[in-house]
Amino acid sequence: MAAVASLAMMTGIAACGGGNDNGGTSAPASSGITMADVKAALESDKDITLNYWTWRTDIEQDSIDAFQAKYPHIKINVTATGAASDHYTKFQNVVKSGKDIPDVVQLEYDYLPQYAVTGSLLNFSDPTIESEMGALYNSAAWENSHVAGGLYGTPFDQGPEIMFVRHDVLDKYGIEIPKTWEEFEQAGIKLHQADPTKYMSFIDTTDVRYMAQIIRSSGAIPWTVEGVQNVELSMTDSKVKEAVDFIQRLIDEDVLEPVANKSDEYNRGFAEGRWAVQFDGCWKGTSFKSQQPQLAGVMEPALTPAWGNSTSDWKTGEVGGSMIAVTSATAKEKQAAAIAFVNWLCSDEASLKIVEDMGSVFLAAKSFQEDPAQAEVVNDYFGMPANKVYFDAASKLSSGWSVLPFNSQYATTYKDIIVPELKKGGDLNAAFAKWQDSLKTYAEGQGFTITTKG
Numbered sequence: 001m002a003a004v005a006s007l008a009m010m011t012g013i014a015a016c017g018g019g020n021d022n023g024g025t026s027a028p029a030s031s032g033i034t035m036a037d038v039k040a041a042l043e044s045d046k047d048i049t050l051n052y053w054t055w056r057t058d059i060e061q062d063s064i065d066a067f068q069a070k071y072p073h074i075k076i077n078v079t080a081t082g083a084a085s086d087h088y089t090k091f092q093n094v095v096k097s098g099k100d101i102p103d104v105v106q107l108e109y110d111y112l113p114q115y116a117v118t119g120s121l122l123n124f125s126d127p128t129i130e131s132e133m134g135a136l137y138n139s140a141a142w143e144n145s146h147v148a149g150g151l152y153g154t155p156f157d158q159g160p161e162i163m164f165v166r167h168d169v170l171d172k173y174g175i176e177i178p179k180t181w182e183e184f185e186q187a188g189i190k191l192h193q194a195d196p197t198k199y200m201s202f203i204d205t206t207d208v209r210y211m212a213q214i215i216r217s218s219g220a221i222p223w224t225v226e227g228v229q230n231v232e233l234s235m236t237d238s239k240v241k242e243a244v245d246f247i248q249r250l251i252d253e254d255v256l257e258p259v260a261n262k263s264d265e266y267n268r269g270f271a272e273g274r275w276a277v278q279f280d281g282c283w284k285g286t287s288f289k290s291q292q293p294q295l296a297g298v299m300e301p302a303l304t305p306a307w308g309n310s311t312s313d314w315k316t317g318e319v320g321g322s323m324i325a326v327t328s329a330t331a332k333e334k335q336a337a338a339i340a341f342v343n344w345l346c347s348d349e350a351s352l353k354i355v356e357d358m359g360s361v362f363l364a365a366k367s368f369q370e371d372p373a374q375a376e377v378v379n380d381y382f383g384m385p386a387n388k389v390y391f392d393a394a395s396k397l398s399s400g401w402s403v404l405p406f407n408s409q410y411a412t413t414y415k416d417i418i419v420p421e422l423k424k425g426g427d428l429n430a431a432f433a434k435w436q437d438s439l440k441t442y443a444e445g446q447g448f449t450i451t452t453k454g
Contacts, residue, residue, distance in 0.1 A: 028116075028123050028150060028328075033336050035128035038343070041336035042071055048337045049075045050330075054106040055087045056322075059360055063351040067344055074337050084108070095120050101329035103338050107153070108322050109144040110209070113405040115325070116147035117228040122326040123150035124339050136347040140397045141364035145323045147405075148228045152325045154346040155364035159281025159320030160393035161213050164288065165300045169198065169276040180313075181246070181305040188255030191276055201277045202259040202266070203251070205422055208414035210261070210279060211247065213317030216398050218243040218307050225402045230449045235436040237454025241429050248428045258422040279304060281319035282362045282390040289381040296381050301389045303396070315398035321364070362390050369394065409442050 041048075054060060057080040064076050079102065081087035088111065094101045095118075107115065115121050125146070133154065134142050141155035165177055170187075173194050178184040188200030204210040215222060220239035224232045234240060250256040257275070259266050269275065270292070278284070285301060292299075306314040324342040326335065345351055347365045355361060356368065359379070368374055369391055379386035404410050413435060421431040440450045 028119055030126060030150070031122055031124045031335055032126070033124050033129070033339060034126050035132045037336040038129070038340045041074075041340045042344075044337075045073055047073050047075070048334050049077060050104055050334060050338055050341060051077045051079065051102040052104040052341075053079045053081050053087065053091065053102040054324075055081050055084050056106060059355060059358060060345065062354045063345055066350050066354060067341060067348075070350075074341060076341065098329075101327055103327060103330040103334060104342060105325050105327060106156070106322055107325050108320060109141075109318075110403050110407055112145070112152060112323065112325070113147050113225070113228075113403050114407055116150060116152050117405045119328055121152040122328045122330060122335060122338075123152060124326060124335070125149065125151035129339075133343055133347075136343075136366060138364045138366060138369055138394060140318075140394070141321065141323075144321070148226075153323040154342045155321075155323050156346045157283070157321050157361040158364050158394060159283055159318050159362070160390060160397060161217070161279055161304050161317040161319050162282045162284070162301045162389065162393055163304045164278045164280065164284065165302050166273060166276050166278075166295070166298065167300060168295075168298045169273045175276070177300075177302050178305050179303075180309060181307055184305045185250060185253070185255055187276075188250065189253055192254040196254075197274065199257040199275050200250075200255045201257075201275050201279060202261075202269075203247070203256045203422060204261040205258050205419045206260045206262070206415070208411045208418070209319050211414075211418070211422075213279070213304075213319060214247055215240060215243040216317035216401050217304055217315050218246075219315055219398060221400050223402070223404060224400075225405060228405055229447070230451075231404065231443060232451045232453055233436050233440060234453040235432050235439075236429070236452075240432070240454065244428045244432055248426060251422065251426065252424050254424075258419075279319075281321065282386075282393065283320055283360075285379070285382065285386055286360045297383045300382055300384065301386050303389065303393055314396050316393045316396045317401075318397060321362075362387075362394070404439075406439070406443050406446065406448065410439060413438050413442075 057078060061078065064078060068074065068076055081090050091105060130151065137155045138158060141158050145151060145153050145155050170177065173191055175187045175191060178187050184200060191198050191200055218239065220243045222235045222240050251258065259269065282301070288295065288299060303314060304316055324345060326338045326342060330338050349367065352363060352365055352368055355363060375388045375391055376385050377387055378384060417435045417438060418428070418431050421428050436452065440452060443450050
């Protein structure tokens with residue numbers, strides 16, 4: 001994250017025009033490519049080689065092979081970049097140097113805005129592409145692939161947040177799966193009183209997304225982004241304060257335990273049943289299967305708690321999910337083929353079938369999410385149709401949420417400003433005010449126009 005933050009600092013918003021003459025208030029100009037050009041690239045006999053960087057070759061390679069078998073004139077050179085953190089460091093380095101930049105790159109949605117505003121990605125928004133391609137994907141995922149009206153890639157998978165339940169912990173103490181945050185709080189108090197070594201869940205001290213999604217599920221909007229330059233920070237308004245106060249109360253009541261996810265402490269605690277539930281993107285279900293095989297049949301995915309008592313109060317957040325982007329460094333003669341490749345990989349029936357058979361990701365394609373048969377597929381690990389829960393969560397994603405164009409600075413300062421207050425007796429709302437001031441100072445120094453509300 002720090003590496004990507006340095007990219008934003010190095011380039012600044014002033015360098016983000018991408019051919020615009022409007023001061024960076026909107027997306028870089030579109031490539032001018034149409035859906036007809038994309039289709040023609042598939043039907044062409046002109047040999048083209050595309051360089052693709054991804055951390056997911058284990059999932060995507062068979063689909064890539066199928067694409068090349070169908071369209072042999074388009075060769076895909078795949079670079080497996082390693083873990084996601086290594087992936088972003090490597091991509092930042094080549095962007096900084098201006099050399100060896102891939103034509104196609106996988107990005108999590110959270111990382112898209114900062115690369116889009118620095119002109120590193122190709123905007124291929126066009127009415128024909130928006131209409132034809134857009135119809136192939138979950139609407140929220142398609143929206144996530146846009147920044148300031150520009151389109152930079154196609155959605156591959158999504159990560160609607162799920163509450164993964166440990167029945168071995170809840171059942172022992174006669175606790176039902178909570179359906180509201182009020183029930184969650186009372187269940188956590190009961191659990192910790194019965195066994196002071198156990199907590200309802202933990203709150204991650206290394207990754208801001210997990211705390212942010214609790215706030216998102218409340219319907220609070222801590223910021224809004226207009227274009228690529230104008231940001232309104234609302235991190236101290238009444239609705240955000242209410243959600244943050246609730247998080248502080250859960251920590252004070254020993255319902256949530258602050259823990260560094262993926263640490264030795266986390267690994268030991270999870271194995272010992274220290275937490276009754278874990279919140280994460282739906283993709284975590286596959287990780288549990290490989291990392292915690294002994295819990296097969298003990299865990300269950302469920303919707304995250306609602307803030308009210310009616311089904312209309314049910315709003316979910318999102319952790320993770322990725323898209324396949326085309327970079328602005330791609331040669332003009334290869335751009336249509338690159339767009340055709342990313343769309344095929346993410347939406348073609350043959351590609352989807354390969355990935356579905358692996359059962360490893362929650363695809364963003366409508367044909368997957370709207371398939372009744374997929375909703376009924378029994379997940380061997382959970383012993384139930386997990387997709388049905390995932391589909392439901394994806395349909396309840398809260399609206400109005402956006403990603404900051406200086407998201408890495410936001411993530412880095414979370415550790416510096418918020419994490420020290422993630423403790424019993426902490427003052428999270430005071431920390432949020434300090435966090436907002438810090439982000440405002442940083443962003444204005446990078447050329448963003450920042451207003452505050454609340």
